[in-house]
Amino acid sequence: MAGSEYLDSHIEVLDVKPRGSNGNTLPGCEKIRKMIFAKLPVFLRGLDRHRLKEPSIRLLWSSFLVRGCKELEVEKRLNPRYCISPMHPEVYHVSAEVTTDENALVILWLTHPDRVNMHEYVKRVSLSL
Numbered sequence: 266m267a268g269s270e271y272l273d274s275h276i277e278v279l280d281v282k283p284r285g286s287n288g289n290t291l292p293g294c295e296k297i298r299k300m301i302f303a304k305l306p307v308f309l310r311g312l313d314r315h316r317l318k319e320p321s322i323r324l325l326w327s328s329f330l331v332r333g334c335k336e337l338e339v340e341k342r343l344n345p346r347y348c349i350s351p352m353h354p355e356v357y358h359v360s361a362e363v364t365t366d367e368n369a370l371v372i373l374w375l376t377h378p379d380r381v382n383m384h385e386y387v388k389r390v391s392l393s394l
Contacts, residue, residue: 336376339357
């Protein structure tokens, strides 16, 4: 397990395809958004203090959403600089993934809001904001 975080940092997410997306209508999406946002300052404190001030907090809130979908396909591969031979992307069916769109909107996609590892996703969302 010691090398898993190091290896994970070199995984490239090439494409995220939510299927059957129904916005925030899955039960629990807004509740999870509020819970993650409440824990976010713990992770942001070590990164930068200016984002913890009131105007910045409101901006962060408006740039973060939790959305539900029935199925979530993620295409990933190991960064080519860390491969001996070329690797082709692989498609995984996952229950959650963090994406950023062209407007810098951070979206946490969930298929099962009741099974979210809050600590893991608060950390990942904090790095994306």
